[in-house]
Amino acid sequence: MTSVSIIGAGHIGLPVIDAIASGSVAGYKLGKVLVRDGSKRAATDETYTDDWAALAASKPDLIIELAGPSAFKTYAERAIATAETWSISSGALADVAFERVITRSLAADGRLRFLSGAIGGLDAVTAAAVDPHSEITITAALADTAEDAEPDFVGTARETVTRFEGVNVVSAIALAGHGLDRTQVRYFHRPNAEQRRFVVNVSSEHGNYRLVSMPTPKPGPSAVVASVLSALRARASRMKLG
Numbered sequence: 247m248t249s250v251s252i253i254g255a256g257h258i259g260l261p262v263i264d265a266i267a268s269g270s271v272a273g274y275k276l277g278k279v280l281v282r283d284g285s286k287r288a289a290t291d292e293t294y295t296d297d298w299a300a301l302a303a304s305k306p307d308l309i310i311e312l313a314g315p316s317a318f319k320t321y322a323e324r325a326i327a328t329a330e331t332w333s334i335s336s337g338a339l340a341d342v343a344f345e346r347v348i349t350r351s352l353a354a355d356g357r358l359r360f361l362s363g364a365i366g367g368l369d370a371v372t373a374a375a376v377d378p379h380s381e382i383t384i385t386a387a388l389a390d391t392a393e394d395a396e397p398d399f400v401g402t403a404r405e406t407v408t409r410f411e412g413v414n415v416v417s418a419i420a421l422a423g424h425g426l427d428r429t430q431v432r433y434f435h436r437p438n439a440e441q442r443r444f445v446v447n448v449s450s451e452h453g454n455y456r457l458v459s460m461p462t463p464k465p466g467p468s469a470v471v472a473s474v475l476s477a478l479r480a481r482a483s484r485m486k487l488g
Contacts, residue, residue: 248482251277251306251329253321254313255294257464258334261471262312267293271475273482277306280321302328310474311335315414319344326356332477334470336360336417340407340426361477364461364469365415365444368422373452375423380450382423384416387434389441389460397432406431415444415459423448 250266252259259279266276278301279294295301298321301309309325311318311333318335325331326348339345352358362368374380384403387395399406403420404427407413413433420429441463448455461469480487 247275248273248307249277249305250274250308250310250478251279251301251304253280253309253311253317253325255279255281256313258468258470258474259312261468262310262474265475266478271478271482274478277301278304298324305329308332312474322358323347323351326351326358327354330357330359332359332361332474334361334363334474335414336363336421337407337414339421340404340417359477360418360421361470362473363414363418364473365419365446365457365459367446367455367457368418370455370457371419371422371446371448374448374450374455377450377452380424380448380452381430382419382428382449383430383432383447384419385432385434385443385445385447386413386416387432387443387445388436389443391434391443395434398435399431399433401431401433402427403429403431406433410435419444419446 252263255263263276263279265271266274276293280298280301281294281296283296302324306329309329309331311321311325311331315335315338318333318338322333339348348358371382374382399409403416407417410433416431417426420426423429441460444459446457
């Protein structure tokens, strides 16, 4: 059984924790769960802790960060040094100084995977990037945004992620392709929008692709949770696709 420790027990972390603990994801057992205040849970469940040392001492095989960019920045270096690490917070790499920290950690034989989150089709983006002249553009809009509408911001993926919150989809696409500085984004800023629409246009010598994602808004089922569970199942499978 693969021991999995989780960073974060919020609206994304809890469903993943429940799925592993219940045995519905075959091949895994739940290790320590790192939360901000372990005292609130430790009285009834010793799985929860706010002490990184306790998590590290439990010797997990896999650590999954599900708490957001701030938590990832806090624990990433230690997590990578401890075990195979997954994260939903690719947007944290928009911080150039932190990106260097991650690069150094991985050079020391660490392993880090950014999960796709609320977007699919990243394999097509990665394949297109084999062509050095390919173009990958992202439109982050609303469900009802007209195709010819003027965006509030146009810039690189790094600039977009630095300026706006909740856009890990943008950074995940960029990292799958040509990187944060070579990926262009058209961004429509609506902080309280219920339904977002992400459109990825890919043009390469191998072909053209158009990927569209409209994640179910809260409090509906989370596409990010689904991506974590599917990644766990794929990791445990003897047959690999993609």
